[in-house]
Amino acid sequence: MKKLWRDMSRGDCSVILVLFLIALIGLFWQANAPTGARLIVGDGDQVSFTAELHQEQTVDLEGPLGVTRLNISDGAARILASPCPRKICISMGSVQRSGELLACVPNRILVRIEGVAEEGVDYDLLSR
Amino acid sequence: MLSRARILGLIAILLLLAWWRLPSTQDELRRSRLVMGTVVEIVASGDATQGLDVAVSAAFDEMERVERLLSRYIADSELSRLSQQAGPFTLSDEAAAVIALGLDVAKRSDGAFDLTLGRLNDLWAIDSASPKLPTPAQLAEAMRGIGPEALLLNGQTLKKRSAALELDLGGIAKGYAVDRAIAVLKQHGVASAAVNAGGDMYLLGELHGRSWRIGIQHPRQTNASLETVQVSNRAVVTSGDYERFFEQEGQRYHHLFDPKSGLPARGCRSVTVIADSVALADALATAVFVLGPRAGAELLHNYPDAEGLIVAADGTLSSSAGWVNYQAAP
Numbered sequence: 001m002k003k004l005w006r007d008m009s010r011g012d013c014s015v016i017l018v019l020f021l022i023a024l025i026g027l028f029w030q031a032n033a034p035t036g037a038r039l040i041v042g043d044g045d046q047v048s049f050t051a052e053l054h055q056e057q058t059v060d061l062e063g064p065l066g067v068t069r070l071n072i073s074d075g076a077a078r079i080l081a082s083p084c085p086r087k088i089c090i091s092m093g094s095v096q097r098s099g100e101l102l103a104c105v106p107n108r109i110l111v112r113i114e115g116v117a118e119e120g121v122d123y124d125l126l127s128r
Numbered sequence: 129m130l131s132r133a134r135i136l137g138l139i140a141i142l143l144l145l146a147w148w149r150l151p152s153t154q155d156e157l158r159r160s161r162l163v164m165g166t167v168v169e170i171v172a173s174g175d176a177t178q179g180l181d182v183a184v185s186a187a188f189d190e191m192e193r194v195e196r197l198l199s200r201y202i203a204d205s206e207l208s209r210l211s212q213q214a215g216p217f218t219l220s221d222e223a224a225a226v227i228a229l230g231l232d233v234a235k236r237s238d239g240a241f242d243l244t245l246g247r248l249n250d251l252w253a254i255d256s257a258s259p260k261l262p263t264p265a266q267l268a269e270a271m272r273g274i275g276p277e278a279l280l281l282n283g284q285t286l287k288k289r290s291a292a293l294e295l296d297l298g299g300i301a302k303g304y305a306v307d308r309a310i311a312v313l314k315q316h317g318v319a320s321a322a323v324n325a326g327g328d329m330y331l332l333g334e335l336h337g338r339s340w341r342i343g344i345q346h347p348r349q350t351n352a353s354l355e356t357v358q359v360s361n362r363a364v365v366t367s368g369d370y371e372r373f374f375e376q377e378g379q380r381y382h383h384l385f386d387p388k389s390g391l392p393a394r395g396c397r398s399v400t401v402i403a404d405s406v407a408l409a410d411a412l413a414t415a416v417f418v419l420g421p422r423a424g425a426e427l428l429h430n431y432p433d434a435e436g437l438i439v440a441a442d443g444t445l446s447s448s449a450g451w452v453n454y455q456a457a458p
Contacts, residue, residue: 085257093350101160103167110160110167122456123343123356124335125171127366127400128327 037098037115039077041070053077053096053113063107070111077102077111097121159184163191164199164302165255166326172313173320173335183316187309187323194305197222198297200246207295211246214291224284226407230300233411234276237427241415242387244274246294254383259374261381267390274387303328303365303410327371330363330406341456345370347397347439354439357454359402365409367417368398386418395420395441402454403434412436421446
């Protein structure tokens with residue numbers, strides 16, 4: 001081993017050092033890659049609220065008709081109350097999988113789950 | 129003992145692992161916006177330098193432009209002005225093309241698809257806080273003078289046979305808006321994208337080097353899909369009785385009306401159509417749903433480039449001959 005190090009030139013050592021640092025940065029990035037799902041509220045380009053799905057909370061979201069109450073618990077999001085006429089957004093139940101949406105069209109509230117795709121779902125989009 | 133080559137090899141493997149986990153130069157953008165009374169979702173991917181953000185914003189803007197043109201809920205839209213007009217009306221090129229396509233499907237489906245159900249939709253008010261079951265007299269009044277023959281289209285000039293007739297392009301305009309959004313994305317150099325307007329969708333190109341995989345919603349199980357299809361450069365539209373409805377005395381009343389009775393069509397639970405354009409798939413899905421499984425299948429047979437999956441009222445599944453070509457392996 002000592003002989004091996006002795007035989008290495010300064011260039012060899014520099015190359016090994018650079019390669020090692022690059023590998024280390026890559027592994028560090030991998031370890032810190034996002035793994036949990038989060039919730040994003042907005043309409044179009046405007047994001048009005050974001051939260052991690054594991055952070056339990058209830059928030060009031062202001063829309064043109066009034067306040068839509070959103071609850072996050074047990075890793076899922078659901079709308080508890082809304083000033084819209086038919087309450088379709090409440091009847092949509094809870095969402096927790098990446099790509100799932102909750103929408104209150106009359107009050108212009110759009111809730112999206114982003115994060116790691118759910119295992120066991122074999123499609124990219126759902127036609128409904 | 130580790131040789132110099134082995135040390136370098138080990139580091140090379142570590143480097144490879146790191147490179148594999150580094151962010152790809154391929155970018156994917158996923159955005160949603162409320163347009164035409166529904167959630168529109170656009171997913172676009174490509175090189176980061178392509179300006180995906182600009183392209184997607186332009187696509188949304190285009191859909192809002194179509195909404196301002198063809199919505200019956202916007203007072204000064206072209207469609208609203210047409211409904212208020214008693215005499216001949218000169219249409220824009222776009223409105224004329226959409227209405228011509230709608231009238232063609234209306235005629236070939238023997239009126240199962242109908243562009244003149246504005247008053248009937250208002251009467252039922254399915255999307256309102258208080259949808260109601262109309263009386264037979266109210267239905268007869270709302271249906272007076274409707275049907276494919278009620279509209280006379282000559283080039284860009286449209287004449288209604290009855291001044292009181294109100295058009296509703298809800299069964300085709302959303303699809304047309306998606307088609308326009310896709311056209312705008314293409315103009316911006318986007319080669320891979322999906323535009324999904326509440327179930328009316330077009331899949332442009334491929335996703336990560338393979339066809340798009342689209343699940344078909346199960347009409348009676350909220351969190352389940354019927355099957356998965358693989359498509360590329362095709363439209364996929366599903367019409368079902370489970371999205372917009374109300375229940376009264378145990379009976380479900382949904383928004384897909386049979387123009388012959390004025391009542392919700394009862395032959396199907398859902399219909400999915402794959403076609404070249406979303407506007408056509410949109411109109412065909414409604415027409416097949418209203419016609420029911422047997423007559424609906426015959427209509428689809430007349431459109432060689434369209435395929436369909438029909439879930440009958442009793443839950444029985446049937447599909448057109450070419451549907452199997454789109455089915456993903458289980």
